[in-house]
Amino acid sequence: MANSLWQNCQNVMQQDLPAQEFNTWIRPLQSLEEGGVVTLFAPNKFVRDWVLDKYADTINQHLTQINSGQLPSLRVEVGTKPTDSRVAQQAAPKLEIGNKLNSIPDIKPPAFSPAPAVHVPKANVQPRNEAGLQLKSNIRENYTFDNFVEGKSNQLARAAACQVADNPGVSYNPLFLYGGVGLGKTHLLHAVGNEILNRNPDAKVIYMHSERFVQDMVKALQNNAIESFKKHYRSVNALLIDDIQFFAKKERSQEEFFHTFNALLEGNQQIIMTSDRYPKEIEGVEDRLKSRFGWGLTIAIEPPELETRVAILMKKAQEAKVNLPHEVAFFIAKRLRSHVRELEGALNRVVAHANFTGKPITIEFVKEALRDLLALQEKLVTIDNIQRTVAEYYKIKVADILSKRRSRSVARPRQVAMALAKELTSHSLPEIGDAFGGRDHTTVLHACRKIKELREENLDIKEDYLNLIRTLSS
Numbered sequence: 085m086a087n088s089l090w091q092n093c094q095n096v097m098q099q100d101l102p103a104q105e106f107n108t109w110i111r112p113l114q115s116l117e118e119g120g121v122v123t124l125f126a127p128n129k130f131v132r133d134w135v136l137d138k139y140a141d142t143i144n145q146h147l148t149q150i151n152s153g154q155l156p157s158l159r160v161e162v163g164t165k166p167t168d169s170r171v172a173q174q175a176a177p178k179l180e181i182g183n184k185l186n187s188i189p190d191i192k193p194p195a196f197s198p199a200p201a202v203h204v205p206k207a208n209v210q211p212r213n214e215a216g217l218q219l220k221s222n223i224r225e226n227y228t229f230d231n232f233v234e235g236k237s238n239q240l241a242r243a244a245a246c247q248v249a250d251n252p253g254v255s256y257n258p259l260f261l262y263g264g265v266g267l268g269k270t271h272l273l274h275a276v277g278n279e280i281l282n283r284n285p286d287a288k289v290i291y292m293h294s295e296r297f298v299q300d301m302v303k304a305l306q307n308n309a310i311e312s313f314k315k316h317y318r319s320v321n322a323l324l325i326d327d328i329q330f331f332a333k334k335e336r337s338q339e340e341f342f343h344t345f346n347a348l349l350e351g352n353q354q355i356i357m358t359s360d361r362y363p364k365e366i367e368g369v370e371d372r373l374k375s376r377f378g379w380g381l382t383i384a385i386e387p388p389e390l391e392t393r394v395a396i397l398m399k400k401a402q403e404a405k406v407n408l409p410h411e412v413a414f415f416i417a418k419r420l421r422s423h424v425r426e427l428e429g430a431l432n433r434v435v436a437h438a439n440f441t442g443k444p445i446t447i448e449f450v451k452e453a454l455r456d457l458l459a460l461q462e463k464l465v466t467i468d469n470i471q472r473t474v475a476e477y478y479k480i481k482v483a484d485i486l487s488k489r490r491s492r493s494v495a496r497p498r499q500v501a502m503a504l505a506k507e508l509t510s511h512s513l514p515e516i517g518d519a520f521g522g523r524d525h526t527t528v529l530h531a532c533r534k535i536k537e538l539r540e541e542n543l544d545i546k547e548d549y550l551n552l553i554r555t556l557s558s
């Protein structure tokens with residue numbers, strides 16, 4: 085069968101958009117094409133409004149082109165594609181492109197049923213019942229929205245988490261946050277937990293690592309207490325479950341989680357999950373579970389950019405009541421790029437050294453305190469390494485990068501490599517020029533400016549650059 089209009093449109097958009105953007109907004113849309121009308125179903129209001137706001141024009145353009153110049157009538161609705169088209173008539177609320185202000189439904193107030201007061205902050209050992217199940221909430225009080233520093237890389241995840249905390253079980257259910265290690269996923273889970281408990285101290289909120297879920301289940305099976313296990317997890321108001329990729333290849337746990345998941349969703353109780361990768365890419369997890377993960381809202385957290393890394397360091401220093409000069413925070417953030425946990429570790433070391441020696445925290449002091457860490461970083465990201473990685477990425481030879489060739493297929497990767505060398509190493513412009521086949525420092529400067537500009541306006545370059553930074557910093 086020929087591809088539908090929407091499939092074709094998705095294919096084009098997948099080429100045009102960065103993967104994260106496509107996966108978050110376009111991939112979850114289902115379509116129904118009937119009588120010259122294309123109806124797109126968004127999993128929730130947030131996605132629908134976003135799609136209307138940001139992509140309506142593009143979608144219209146693509147559909148018109150694919151449909152031989154004729155613009156099909158396009159609708160975007162909240163819901164899932166009905167199996168029977170008659171049901172589609174009843175699916176409310178509807179919103180037509182170009183009529184954005186009509187019939188946006190109100191978000192309902194939180195749907196929590198009363199549960200016993202269970203919030204016990206800062207408890208290290210969690211009380212457990214006879215089946216070994218955790219009885220109390222275990223939300224870490226020090227992970228809040230207030231001390232979560234916002235930047236481009238985590239803005240959307242934070243906004244969605246805030247909305248969920250405001251309207252648990254209603255706004256986006258489940259909320260799925262994914263991204264690399266140490267980028268703040270766990271922090272956001274607890275921040276939601278704290279906010280829900282602030283608003284309703286009686287709420288039964290459970291944070292748990294997926295491994296714990298598996299362990300508890302195994303124990304329950306051994307102790308013949310599986311019924312109590314089921315009841316326990318199905319009675320919570322919000323289940324915050326971390327690192328879901330640990331369910332891979334654990335079929336029985338997946339089965340149990342599948343039922344828990346369904347029960348909570350049916351009861352309008354909130355589920356938030358995190359994983360180190362996009363749900364559909366978690367291998368060894370059943371498809372029915374993966375597809376459910378995407379029913380609500382799926383959002384990526386990216387590694388923080390320089391400004392955010394500086395802000396995080398300043399915030400953490402302030403929390404620790406340490407005087408960290410801005411230029412020192414900048415010095416550390418510029419060199420440690422991979423994730424926030426690494427930044428925190430470095431700051432803790434600097435503070436410990438400062439306390440120990442009684443010296444003020446200066447750049448010189450930090451160079452000494454973090455000597456081995458910085459040396460490792462320098463060793464990891466060399467110009468040579470950058471040139472090899474960029475050549476491999478663009479499928480050209482390192483010799484091409486160093487050559488005088490000016491064709492676009494070589495010149496652009498060369499400029500990208502120069503910009504990366506400037507950003508990721510502490511070499512000067514003349515040194516970088518030298519390392520790129522003896523070029524002048526003004527050529528390097530021009531390359532840096534050009535790439536900065538292109539990253540603003542060209543999605544491919546933006547994506548390439550981010551991918552390369554990720555590869556080089558991991």
Ligand SMILES: Nc1ncnc2c1ncn2[C@@H]1O[C@H](COP(=O)(O)OP(=O)(O)OP(=O)(O)O)[C@@H](O)[C@H]1O
Nearest residue numbers: 231232233264265266267268269270271396424425
């Ligand atoms: N934007 C941020 N603002 C303030 N602190 C942050 C931010 N992002 C991360 N952190 C801090 O970095 C540390 C690591 O974050 P967290 O444990 O939430 O990462 P994670 O994404 O869950 O990683 P993992 O997958 O390894 O569990 C935490 O101490 C957290 O408070």
